[in-house]
Every structure is written in structure tokens, then in C-alpha cells.
Amino acid sequence: xxxxxxxxxxxxxxxxxxxxxxxxxxxxxxxxxxxxxxxxxxxxxxxxxxxxxxxxxxxxxxxxxxxxxxxxxxxxxxxxxxxxxxxxxxxxxxxxxxxxxxxxxxxxxxxxxxxxxxxxxxxxxxxxxxxxxxxxxxxxxxxxxxxxxxxxxxxxxxxxxxxxxxxxxxxxxxxxxxxxxxxxxxxxxxxxxxxxxxxxxxxxxxxxxxxxxxxxxxxxxxxxxxxxxxxxxxxxxxxxxxxxxxxxxxxxxxxxxxxxxxxxxxxxxxxxxxxxxxxxxxxx
Amino acid sequence: xxxxxxxxxxxxxxxxxxxxxxxxxxxxxxxxxxxxxxxxxxxxxxxxxxxxxxxxxxxxxxxxxxxxxxxxxxxxxxxxxxxxxxxxxxxxxxxxxxxxxxxxxxxxxxxxxxxxxxxxxxxxxxxxxxxxxxxxxxxxxxxxxxxxxxxxxxxxxxxxxxxxxxxxxxxxxxxxxxxxxxxxxxxxxxxxxxxxxxxxxxxxxxxxxxxxxxxxxxxxxxxxxxxxxxxxxxxxxxxxxxxxxxxxxxxxxxxxxxxxxxxxxxxxxxxxxxxxxxxxxxxxxxxxxxxxxxxxxxxxxxxxxxxxxxxxxxxxxxxxxxxxxxxxxxxxxxxxxxxxxxxxxxxxxxxxxxxxxxxxxxxxxxxxxxxxxxxxxxxxxxxxxxxxxxxxxxxxxxxxxxxxxxxxxxxxxxxxxxxxxxxxxxxxxxxxxxxxxxxxxxxxxxxxxxxxxxxxxxxxxxxxxxxxxxxxxxxxxxxxxxxxxxxxxxxxxxxxxxxxxxxxxxxxxxxxxxxxxxxxxxxxxxxxxxxxxxxxxxxxxxxxxxxxxxxxxxxxxxxxxxxxxxxxxxxxxxxxxxxxxxxxxxxxxxxxxxxxxxxxxxxxxxxxxxxxxxxxxxxxxxxxxxxxxxxxxxxxxxxxxxxxxxxxxxxxxxxxxxxxxxxxxxxxxxxxxxxxxxxxxxxxxxxxxxxxxxxx
Numbered sequence: 013x014x015x016x017x018x019x020x021x022x023x024x025x026x027x028x029x030x031x032x033x034x035x036x037x038x039x040x041x042x043x044x045x046x047x048x049x050x051x052x053x054x055x056x057x058x059x060x061x062x063x064x065x066x067x068x069x070x071x072x073x074x075x076x077x078x079x080x081x082x083x084x085x086x087x088x089x090x091x092x093x094x095x096x097x098x099x100x101x102x103x104x105x106x107x108x109x110x111x112x113x114x115x116x117x118x119x120x121x122x123x124x125x126x127x128x129x130x131x132x133x134x135x136x137x138x139x140x141x142x143x144x145x146x147x148x149x150x151x152x153x154x155x156x157x158x159x160x161x162x163x164x165x166x167x168x169x170x171x172x173x174x175x176x177x178x179x180x181x182x183x184x185x186x187x188x189x190x191x192x193x194x195x196x197x198x199x200x201x202x203x204x205x206x207x208x209x210x211x212x213x214x215x216x217x218x219x220x221x222x223x224x225x226x227x228x229x230x231x232x233x234x235x236x237x238x239x240x241x242x243x244x245x246x247x248x249x250x251x252x253x254x255x256x257x258x259x260x261x262x263x264x265x266x267x268x269x270x271x272x273x274x275x276x277x278x279x280x281x282x283x284x285x286x287x288x289x290x291x292x293x294x295x296x
Numbered sequence: 297x298x299x300x301x302x303x304x305x306x307x308x309x310x311x312x313x314x315x316x317x318x319x320x321x322x323x324x325x326x327x328x329x330x331x332x333x334x335x336x337x338x339x340x341x342x343x344x345x346x347x348x349x350x351x352x353x354x355x356x357x358x359x360x361x362x363x364x365x366x367x368x369x370x371x372x373x374x375x376x377x378x379x380x381x382x383x384x385x386x387x388x389x390x391x392x393x394x395x396x397x398x399x400x401x402x403x404x405x406x407x408x409x410x411x412x413x414x415x416x417x418x419x420x421x422x423x424x425x426x427x428x429x430x431x432x433x434x435x436x437x438x439x440x441x442x443x444x445x446x447x448x449x450x451x452x453x454x455x456x457x458x459x460x461x462x463x464x465x466x467x468x469x470x471x472x473x474x475x476x477x478x479x480x481x482x483x484x485x486x487x488x489x490x491x492x493x494x495x496x497x498x499x500x501x502x503x504x505x506x507x508x509x510x511x512x513x514x515x516x517x518x519x520x521x522x523x524x525x526x527x528x529x530x531x532x533x534x535x536x537x538x539x540x541x542x543x544x545x546x547x548x549x550x551x552x553x554x555x556x557x558x559x560x561x562x563x564x565x566x567x568x569x570x571x572x573x574x575x576x577x578x579x580x581x582x583x584x585x586x587x588x589x590x591x592x593x594x595x596x597x598x599x600x601x602x603x604x605x606x607x608x609x610x611x612x613x614x615x616x617x618x619x620x621x622x623x624x625x626x627x628x629x630x631x632x633x634x635x636x637x638x639x640x641x642x643x644x645x646x647x648x649x650x651x652x653x654x655x656x657x658x659x660x661x662x663x664x665x666x667x668x669x670x671x672x673x674x675x676x677x678x679x680x681x682x683x684x685x686x687x688x689x690x691x692x693x694x695x696x697x698x699x700x701x702x703x704x705x706x707x708x709x710x711x712x713x714x715x716x717x718x719x720x721x722x723x724x725x726x727x728x729x730x731x732x733x734x735x736x737x738x739x740x741x742x743x744x745x746x747x748x749x750x751x752x753x754x755x756x757x758x759x760x761x762x763x764x765x766x767x768x769x770x771x772x773x774x775x776x777x778x779x780x781x782x783x784x785x786x787x788x789x790x791x792x793x794x795x796x797x798x799x800x801x802x803x804x805x806x807x808x809x810x811x812x813x814x815x816x817x818x819x820x821x822x823x824x825x826x827x828x829x830x831x832x833x834x835x836x837x838x839x840x841x842x843x844x845x846x847x848x849x850x851x852x853x854x855x856x857x858x859x860x861x862x863x864x865x866x867x868x869x870x871x872x873x874x875x876x877x878x879x880x881x882x883x884x885x886x887x888x889x890x891x892x893x894x895x896x897x898x899x900x901x902x903x904x905x906x907x908x909x910x911x912x913x914x915x916x917x918x919x920x921x922x923x924x925x926x927x928x929x930x931x932x933x934x935x936x937x938x939x940x941x942x943x944x945x946x947x948x949x950x951x952x953x954x955x956x957x958x959x960x961x962x963x964x965x966x967x968x969x970x971x972x973x974x975x976x977x978x979x980x981x982x983x984x985x986x987x988x989x990x991x992x
Contacts, residue, residue: 023804028791029723040719047717051710054674058706061681066699069620071688071976079686083623088682092629096674104664107717111663114719115656170490171586173651173726177792181722184652186587187489187580191653208726208794210483211490213410216799279580 034179116193122160130271131165133172133185135255136214147237150261151220156230163193173209188279197224240264310923316477328407337475367453367900376435387423395816402800413798414481421484426511427467432746433607437546443854444540446531446870451524453900459517461910466510473503480504488578506917519553533872540852545610548638556599563592594645602641608745616680619695620687626679633672650721659718666716693767694748701740708736729789732782759859761840764980766829773822781815784808842986844971849988851879858964864897890965894957898949905942
């Protein structure tokens with residue numbers, strides 16, 4: 013029974029970073045394990061010393077020293093201040109390059125052509141536009157395994173946050189603005205994506221599958237999508253903009269610069285700095 | 297069921313409709329969620345009616361007025377803590393409801409509607425931060441700090457009472473939101489554009505805005521008062537480097553309050569302008585930008601974390617030193633560490649939104665700044681460990697909380713460093729990992745500290761020791777409940793479960809949600825044990841009196857008075873010549889000296905104006921929430937009138953005649969002479985009358 017419970021418990025962790033399925037997430041998992049290892053040097057001494065010293069120097073123990081006026085020692089001060097400073101310096105040395113390397117804005121090298129995806133957060137669904145391929149999906153993100161995925165994000169409603177627990181971290185999607193995220197998937201499979209920023213009534217249901225496919229399967233999927241004969245037109249967009257939930261959908265065509273129009277329509281036009289972070293950081 | 301309801305008599309009742317009463321909603325749509333809402337509203341009303349009935353039955357209205365108009369820092373401190381305990385009870389019950397919902401809602405809608413669940417996490421967070429933690433710590437500082445520095449009151453007793461009445465007004469507004477209308481669903485941080493008019497046109501965010509505004513103005517006033525008191529009212533000889541550590545942490549907290557509360561007041565004011573006057577600070581359109589809100593909010597929000605935690609650090613310093621019968625180790629280190637934390641706390645706010653798309657360099661800088669705070673915090677933990685070293689540790693309830701805190705807090709520090717590293721924050725941000733982390737900091741760091749302080753200073757405030765046995769049961773439940781309720785959340789967060797989720801679609805999360813639910817129930821038992829402890833202690837009060845004033849062989853000046861202390865605190869202002877003036881003084885036989893002659897003492901008179909400002913503030917807030925403009929206008933004019941009236945009051949002080957002071961002092965000295973000094977082995981027994989044995 014207990015074994016079963018523990019086994020069940022580990023099943024939960026399979027949905028997260030410890031079961032990383034892409035290069036970004038693998039970096040992050042590696043960093044997590046490394047940092048946790050270092051932090052054991054902070055945690056273990058305290059967990060040992062607190063009960064040990066409290067118990068040894070308990071009032072009823074008459075076999076220990078009692079020095080009520082002893083309250084300072086330069087040696088101990090050294091032990092107290094220097095190791096934590098050392099650990100923080102060490103972590104800082106780790107943190108700096110890791111933050112540069114795992115910056116969600118940094119494009120990933122991968123096998124083959126990058127796939128561009130434009131994600132739009134709506135209540136309570138995600139729209140994914142493939143500007144290169146001219147198709148769009150709702151509540152499913154189909155990607156070819158191995159190839160780098162460049163995601164641009166915005167929101168057609170309140171602020172949301174796109175998290176791919178096993179593939180990458182998360183980045184906010186904000187109306188009138190463009191943020192970016194880059195990742196790749198190691199192998200074909202189905203992984204979870206979700207909004208983690210509370211966005212209203214059906215927030216809990218705002219989850220979608222990331223479907224990673226082999227190259228040929230992805231090509232076949234694109235062909236099928238183009239063949240549905242259902243474009244993302246005004247009517248379809250009006251339906252999506254309503255506050256509701258929906259199952260996965262596929263659109264065969266998308267008007268040009270649709271994503272930019274959404275940014276402009278939700279405030280970007282009057283924004284003096286519309287998309288300025290992407291402009292500022294186009295080098296990446 | 298979302299029919300449009302028309303307002304009733306809008307000129308008077310604003311936008312109120314019958315549908316805003318939870319009873320009407322429950323009647324129309326009797327599901328579990330609405331019935332729980334109506335039940336909560338009934339509890340508020342029943343509680344109010346019972347209070348009124350008891351006050352009338354026992355003719356205690358006079359006592360109540362005497363208390364709420366009092367400018368005595370001790371009464372104000374006690375009232376702050378009373379507000380905090382009431383609000384704690386509500387917010388714990390809300391937490392339990394949320395845990396039960398999540399345990400029940402795995403592949404199932406559960407028993408709470410999504411909207412109700414969202415209101416619960418919003419009120420839980422807002423209450424715990426603004427109306428539990430803030431009043432609790434402000435109350436303890438109010439009560440203890442002036443006694444510790446040898447002062448007779450705070451620097452600005454009237455402003456102190458205004459601050460209390462505004463905080464109380466905010467807390468009452470939170471309670472009113474249970475009965476009339478609904479609360480915000482935007483969480484304790486109230487992020488726009490979600491909380492803006494376009495997405496939340498209802499009264500909820502307005503309740504949040506005005507409750508928080510009342511609380512934040514009260515806290516700003518409180519901070520100014522605490523800082524000025526410490527700067528100006530220390531007893532002769534009480535140099536900064538002789539102040540008890542709790543006074544140092546109070547000082548740092550008050551400085552943080554002064555600088556950190558205004559950004560919050562500004563953020564909520566700008567959001568109010570957006571909602572009331574069609575401004576566009578944080579809207580999606582017309583140039584609004586919610587990123588400005590995020591910056592303003594966390595410019596307050598991060599220092600706030602240290603506002604909450606530093607006073608608890610001060611309490612731990614007092615408790616560990618007292619119950620180890622030993623000087624505090626590394627006093628200078630602790631002062632430096634406290635100040636370092638206070639300064640650094642203003643340099644890390646961006647870590648609350650590493651994921652907002654700023655450059656890697658910015659994230660790097662703020663990540664490193666965040667980890668840097670770990671250094672002084674770690675130093676503090678070791679200072680407490682070395683305080684126990686070569687001491688004589690007594691495992692009293694406050695000491696148990698301190699030990700549990702040290703061990704548990706380090707786990708929170710561990711996960712805090714993980715969250716401070718931007719690439720790892722990208723993964724854990726907004727998940728239950730984050731929720732587990734900040735509860736891991738605030739429950740052991742803040743709540744255990746305040747409960748330790750409550751247990752430690754209760755005999756000072758009321759002259760009665762709290763029941764030891766129930767204190768230990770409560771302690772055990774708090775600790776076990778904490779681990780059960782929050783360790784699973786780390787796992788769930790690492791599995792990618794988002795916070796604020798009312799419904800769960802992943803069956804693999806089930807075992808962890810069950811464990812967390814069980815933990816919440818244990819925490820509910822902890823709360824119940826505290827209530828039982830209070831009741832039992834009141835019943836057994838005659839056996840556990842410590843009128844002599846020093847039940848724990850205390851070290852600082854608050855223990856050198858009777859318990860409870862006289863209104864004027866000190867008949868003769870003490871002279872201080874060391875860090876543990878009372879501990880050393882009673883050993884040199886110099887402290888309990890009966891004087892032949894006492895002077896008359898001037899103390900602040902009660903004031904109705906300060907209370908009126910709180911009442912009018914509440915009225916203005918309620919009027920604004922419901923668009924009852926007449927009420928808002930009258931109430932604001934009332935505040936102005938109270939300020940003007942107060943400026944004409946000349947007779948602000950009352951003199952306690954020398955004879956009365958002498959009589960009070962002689963009664964206490966007679967009790968001291970009659971009391972038997974006790975050793976530390978019997979301090980938890982009725983033999984403890986509050987006089988410590990000082991022979992070595």
C-alpha cells in the first residue's frame with residue numbers, strides 16, 4: 013500500500029522538470045540538481061546542529077559547560093560569515109552564464125530549420141499561428157521533434173504565462189506586447205502546456221497538449237491542417253475571442269501579419285513602446 | 297444563473313442589488329458553494345450579534361469604549377493582536393476549504409465554484425498579509441518595544457490610535473465583503489489588467505483596493521511612529537548598541553514600512569483611478585501598461601516580506617537568549633545582518649517577475665542580489681545556534697517554536713535560492729513550488745515567531761501564564777500540519793501544477809493533494825488548540841498569575857515591571873548601563889527598589905477623534921465600493937472634520953497623581969516581597985509567581 017503510494021507519487025514528478033524532454037529543460041534540470049547539491053552544504057549543518065546543540069545544552073544536562081556571559085568569538089564569526097558568502101559567490105558564478113544560456117529569448121541551435129510559432133493567449137485558450145506554414149491551431153501545439161521552435165507571445169486579454177513543464181520554462185504573454193520563448197523537443201511524444209497566471213473562471217482548464225512528431229509526421233500534419241479548408245477569419249476570431257473553453261482546433265489559413273494586428277488591436281498601436289523589448293533585443 | 301439585476305434605489309444604495317446578498321444567491325441556487333458562502337456570511341452576522349448581546353448583557357459597552365478610544369500603547373497593541381487572531385481564524389478556515397476543494401476536485405468540479413475558489417485564495421492571501429501578519433507584528437511591537445526601551449508610550453500616541461482604527465476599518469471591510477457583494481478574484485497581488493474595469497467590473501477588486509489602502513495607510517503611520525519612538529524615547533543610557541534585538545528588528549521593520557508602504561498606496565490609488573475615473577495606467581489599451589503595476593507592487597511587496605519576518609527574527613533573538621539563560625551570541629553581527637537585510641530587501645523586487653521578458657543581464661543582477669540576502673539570514677540562524685551553545689536550554693513553548701523555525705526555515709531558504717536563479721524560476725514560477733516556498737518562509741518565519749512572542753509576552757500583558765500543555769499541543773499541530781500541508785506542494789510544483797487551480801485534471805497529483813489536505817486539517821487542529829489554550833488559561837487564571845512580572849527570568853526592561861504593567865509603564869524611568877539591564881540588575885540586587893517618593897505622571901487622554909477617523913475611513917471605503925457617493929463624501933468630510941477638531945483639543949493629557957503612582961508601586965512591591973523566588977525548573981508550575989531566583 014505504502015509502496016504503491018510512493019510509486020504513485022513519483023508518477024507526479026514525471027510531468028515536470030525532472031522528466032525533461034528538451035535541451036532547455038535538460039539544462040534547467042541539470043542546474044537544479046547541481047544547485048540542490050551545493051545547497052545541501054547550507055541545509056545539512058543547520059539540521060544537524062540545531063537539535064544537537066539544543067539537546068546537549070539542555071538545562072537538565074549537568075555535564076556540559078555553562079558560560080552565560082560568553083557571546084562572541086572571532087573564529088566563529090569567520091565560520092558564520094565566510095562559508096555563506098563563499099557559497100553565494102559560487103552560486104553567482106553558476107547563475108550568471110546559466111541565465112545567459114537559458115534566457116528564453118536566446119534562439120536554440122537544433123537539427124534543421126527553426127519553426128516559428130506565434131502564441132496568443134485568450135480566455136481560456138491558446139491560439140498558435142505558424143506564420144511560415146500559414147496554418148493555425150487552438151489548444152494544441154504540434155511541433156517537429158528536434159527542430160528549434162521560436163515562439164513569440166502576446167495576449168488578447170489579461171496577462172497570462174505559458175509554461176511547458178517538461179520542455180522549457182515560462183514567459184508572460186501580455187496584451188499589446190511581444191515576448192519570446194525558445195525551445196526544442198528531444199523526441200516524439202505528447203507533453204503538457206499550460207497557462208500558470210490566473211486568468212479567470214476557467215483558468216484551471218487552460219491546458220493543452222504539445223504534440224511532438226517526427227519530420228514526416230509533422231509534414232503530414234501540416235498537409236492535413238491546410239486541407240481542413242477552415243481559415244482563421246474574422247468570424248472564427250470573434251468566436252475564439254469569446255470567454256469560453258474549447259477543444260483542439262485547426263485552421264487552414266491565417267491572414268498575413270495576423271499576430272501583429274492582434275498586438276496593435278489590444279493596445280500595441282497606442283503603445284509608444286509596442287514590442288520594444290523585441291526591438292531592443294533583436295540581436296538574440 | 298447570471299441574470300442582470302437592476303440596482304435598488306441607486307441614489308442611496310449605489311449599485312447594490314438583492315443578488316449581492318449571499319443569502320439571496322444561496323436561495324436561488326442552493327449548491328454547496330453558495331451555501332458555504334451564505335454560511336460564512338451568517339457567521340459574520342451571528343458573531344456580530346453575539347458580541348453586541350454579550351456587551352449589553354454584561355454592561356461592558358463602557359469598557360469597549362474605554363479600550364477603542366485609548367491611546368495607551370499597551371491597549372492598542374493588544375487590540376492589534378486581537379484583530380490578527382480573529383483574521384487568522386478566518387484565513388485558516390479559508391485555506392482548509394481550498395485544500396479540501398483541491399483534494400475533491402481531481403477530475404471533478406469539486407464542491408466550490410471556480411469563482412468562489414478564486415475569492416477564497418484572494419481573501420486568504422490579502423487577510424494573511426494585511427490583516428493577520430501586519431496587525432500581529434505591529435501589535436507585538438506596540439506592546440513590547442516601548443517597555444523594552446524604557447519609554448512610557450509611543451512617540452505619537454494619537455497617530456498610533458489612528459493607525460489602529462484604519463487597520464481595524466480595513467479588517468472590518470474584509471468581513472463586510474463576506475456579507476454584502478463579493479471579493480476580488482485577482483489574488484492578494486491584484487494584478488491588472490485582470491483587476492481592471494474591463495475584466496472585473498464587479499465590486500470585488502474595489503473591496504480589495506480600499507481594504508488594502510486602509511491597511512497600508514495605517515501601516516505607514518505605524519512605521520513612522522515606531523521609528524520615531526525608537527529614535528527619541530529611549531531611556532537614559534539605552535544607546536543603540538544596547539537596545540534589545542527585538543527593538544533593532546522593529547526599527548528596521550519600521551524603516552521598511554515607511555519606504556515600502558507608499559508604493560503600494562500609489563499602486564492601489566492608480567488602479568482605483570483606472571476603475572473609477574477612466575484613467576489608463578494599467579489597462580491594455582490607450583497606453584496603459586501593467587508592467588508598471590508589477591514594478592510598483594513588488595517595490596512594496598518584497599520589502600514587505602522583510603517587514604513581516606524581521607520582527608519575528610527579533611522575537612526569536614529574545615526567546616532563544618532568555619530560554620538559554622545566556623547572552624545573545626554575536627549581537628553586533630545580528631545588528632549588521634538585520635540592517636543588511638533591510639537595505640538589500642529594496643534591491644530584489646524584479647525576482648517576482650523574472651518571466652516578464654526583460655534581458656538576461658537584468659535577471660542576473662536581481663538573481664544575485666536575491667541570493668545575497670541569504671548570507672545575513674544564514675548568519676542570524678547561526679547566531680541563535682551559538683546562543684544556545686554553552687547555555688542552559690529550557691524547552692518552553694516559545695523555545696520549541698524557535699527550534700522548529702530554525703530547522704524548517706532553512707528548507708525555505710533552500711528553495712528560495714532555487715527560485716532566485718532565473719532559469720529555475722522560469723520552471724517554478726506561478727506553480728505550487730512557489731506557494732510552498734513562501735508558506736515555508738512565512739509560517740515558520742513569521743507565524744511561529746509571532747506565536748512564540750504571543751506565548752512569551754502573554755503573561756506580561758495579562759499577568760497570567762498561558763496553559764503549557766495546550767501550548768505544546770498547538771505547537772505540535774502547527775509543525776506537523778505545516779510539513780504535511782506544504783512539502784507535497786513542492787512536489788506538485790515541480791510536477792508543473794499551477795497555483796490558484798480550482799480543478800485538477802491530472803490523476804497522478806492525487807496522493808500529494810490528499811496529504812496536503814490532511815495537513816490543512818492538522819493546521820485547523822492547531823488553531824483550535826490555540827482557542828482551547830486561551831479558554832483553559834482564562835479559567836485557570838488564578839493559579840497561574842505572575843503579577844510580580846518576571847516569569848521567565850527575563851533580560852530586558854519589559855520584565856522589570858509588574859504584569860500587567862501600570863498604565864505609565866515605569867514609575868521612575870530606568871537608567872541603562874548594559875545590553876541585559878534587567879537580568880544583570882536583578883542579580884546585583886539593584887532593580888526592585890522601592891522609592892520613598894514618586895512623582896505625578898502625565899499620560900495621554902483617550903480620544904474619540906482617532907476612532908472616528910477609522911470609522912469614517914471604513915464608511916468612505918464602503919461608499920466607494922458600492923458607488924454610494926453621498927456616503928463617501930460625508931465620510932471623507934468626517935475625516936477632515938476629525939483632524940480639524942483634534943487640532944483644537946488642548947487638554948490632551950491626564951495626570952496620574954503622585955499618590956496614585958505610589959499606591960500602585962507599593963502594591964507591586966508588597967507582592968514582590970510576598971512572592972517566592974523560583975528556580976527555572978518550576979517555571980511552568982503555579983509556583984511561578986513572576987519572581988525569578990537570582991542566586992547563582
